[in-house]
Amino acid sequence: MTLSSHDVFNAPDWWRQAVVYQIYPRSFADANGDGIGDLVGITSRVGYLKELGVDAVWLSPFYPSALADGGYDVDDYRDVDPKIGTLDEFDEMVAALHAAQIKVVVDIVPNHSSNRHEWFKAAVAAGKGSPERERYIFRDGKGEAGELPPNAWPSGFGGPAWEQVIEPDGSQGQWYLHLFAKEQPDFNWDHPDVHADFLKTLRFWSDRGVDGFRVDVAHGLKKNLDPAFDAIARILEGTDLFGDGQHPLWDRDEVHEVYAEWRAVFNEYDPPRTAVAEAWVAPHRQARYSSPEGLGQTFNFDLLRARFESDHFYEIIDRNLRAAAEIGGSTTWVFSNHDVVRHATRYGLDGEGMSAAAPGGGATMGGNDGKRWLLDGGDPADVDQAKGLRRARAATLFMLALPGSAYLYQGEELGLQEVGQIPDEARQDPAFFRSEGREIGRDGCRVPLPWTREGGSFGFGPGGAHLPQPAWLGDFAVDVEEGDPGSTLTLYRQALALRHELECAESLTWFEQTATTLGFERPNGWCAVMNFGTEPVELPEGTVLVSSGPLTEGQLPGETTVWVRR
Known part of the structure; x- marks a missing residue:
């Protein structure tokens, strides 16, 4: 049976072959003129999203945050950052998207909170041995006075994975685990309060009309910290960071007990809510995350890392479709997101156009060629933009014909190139500052979108843009491409309309x-x-x-x- 977009919207399993458009809220559209994208800005562009033909939008974090990691350091899981909007404006946005037959997926960040979260502030204030500290992972340090971290575990963002706190009496105190930034303390998922609070959060947003969740670091919740820290640290120094559920930090079998709880909550709703796991795990370990008893889908980043070669595409696609069929699941495909160099740029570089993955965490700042290009200064002259865009259009059109869900990143429908040359003083990604400039960071794919060729921020908003937009960005503006039958925007609109008409088993x-x-x-x-x-x-x-x-x-x-x- 041929499906229409209306049928997809109302189907209980709408997500199985949906086209999901990722919005990075701070850089999509700014309605109030403060230079930062907001929820009202998203609402104002619902007509554009409907005409594009997407089935759902996925919003990167919009929660209150100090932006130590682009919003993935969450202060409050059940509120909206005042810079981005209000809960009322969130409700209005959901209503507008639903009226346009577009589903809503939001990011949820369960591995860690912000160090400004009320629980963490209470844990530091309560002192050693308190019930408050048991919600996180606190340990005594080594050395005569506990001045050394408990072990040598590295953070995914560089440096040690432990940070020492000052105790209420002013003394040097315990250390807490943060597998990412020090502003992101890891939760203790062996604590019942953590389980209960996230179930509350899932219901909070589901009750507001959210249709699904993208689960950040889904493979990292459960950890085995016993018996010997030093032995575990030696494992971390090895080259095989995955294994079969035996790694102390990543992809432990126990994590699926959490998602069974979540599935029970999802099934309380009609239609059931769904989720997609960001799980950087070995291919044979992906299936449990995307099982019907679990989250439903797992992000598949294999094509994002693929060489532009026939045999590489074939092996990746065939393997992932077979794995999904074995469990009755649905696979996903993606070429660009908020963490990697845009694929129109990657494919225009001299090498293979790959974008590598960082074990355990997420994508690197663009991987192999993309990262090299950024570290070399990101000069657009180094990119064969015509070849890059030609390859990106071909790869995306091929991907959109595949079974499963297609994830698009805002601006790729315009053929946007990565913004490589951003002055140091204008950069925002903490990775740049933590590494003292050795990591250029992810700002280049997060530059606000161009909606019009003219204007101080190319139509992004009346008050400028929070990241600098180069002059060439105007050539990719929506109002430039809308009237061009050969534009990338026209291609995406045509392909998505046809995909709805042709969708099948x-x-x-x-x-x-x-x-x-x-x-x-x-x-x-x-x-x-x-x-x-x-x-x-x-x-x-x-x-x-x-x-x-x-x-x-x-x-x-x-x-x-x-x-x-x-």
């Missing part, structure tokens, strides 16, 4: 795999073929529906994808 059949081409057919005769090479190849038989670039007579040009209907 979650399976495919490969019919072509060569050194330079890859093609598959969906059960209703919908075919996608990508030419990874530079020389044209013969077009497949059928009616051409859409292509990522101009076609020549009877041929598919290099670095181009086409959809046909047989």
Whole structure:
């Protein structure tokens, strides 16, 4: 049966093949003119999102935060940062999106809170041995006076994973675990209060109409800190950070007990709420996160890291679809997000255009080529932008034909390039400051969007933008691309409209795999073929529906994808 977007919106399993658009709220649209994107700004652009054709939006954190890690240091899980809006404005935004048949997914950050969270402030104030400290992971230090950290565990953001507190009497005190920034103390998920409070949070947002959750660091909640810190520290120094549920910090089997609790809450609603896990785990460990008894889906970052090669795409896609089919789950696909160099830039660099993953945590600042490019200064002249955009359009069109959910990052529908050259004094990503400039950070993919060619912030808002926007950004503005039949925005709109019309059973059949081409057919005769090479190849038989670039007579040009209907 052919589905319409209205049917997808109302289906209980809408998420299985949804197109989800990630919004980084601070950089999407600013309604009040303070230079920071806000919820009212998002509401003002619902018409744009509807015309684009997405099924859902995923909002990166909008909670009160000191922004020690871009909002992933949460002060209060059941409120909105005043700089971004209010709960009433959140409700108005959800109502507007739902009226446009668009679902709402929000980020939830269960591994750690902010050090400004009321629980953590109470833990520091209460002192050693208090019930308040048991909600986090506090340990005595080593050395004669406890002046050394409990062990040598490294933080994912550099430096030690332990921070010492000052006790209420003014003395040097215990140390708390933070696997990321020191402003992000890890919760103790063996404590019942932590379980109960997150169930309360899930119900709070579900009651406000939220349809699903993106679970940050989903594989990191449960930890085994016994019996010997030093032995565990030696494990962390090894090269294999995953294993089969035996690692002391990551991907422990016990974490699925948490998600079984969450699933029970999701199923209290009609339709059931859903979730997608950010779980950087070995491929054979992904299935439990995306099982129907768990969260439902797991982010699959494999294509984000893929070389622009036929055999690499084939292996990744085939393996992930087989794994999803074995458990009755649904897979996900993504090329760009708020943590990595935009794929239109990665694919325009001299190397493979890959973006690597950081074990246990998330993406690096762009990985391999992207990171090298940033560290070299991020000069746009170093990027073959035409090649990068051509490859990005081809890869995305191919991905949009796959079974499963497609995750898009704001601005990729405009073909946006990464903003590489940002003055040091204008940077905001804490990674830049923590590393004293050795890590350039993620600001380049978080620069506010251009809505109009003209204006002080290209239509982002009346008061400028919180990150500098280069002059060339105006060339990618929405109002420039809307009237251009060959623009990337037009391509995305055409592809998403066709995807709704053609959506069918979650399976495919490969019919072509060569050194330079890859093609598959969906059960209703919908075919996608990508030419990874530079020389044209013969077009497949059928009616051409859409292509990522101009076609020549009877041929598919290099670095181009086409959809046909047989």
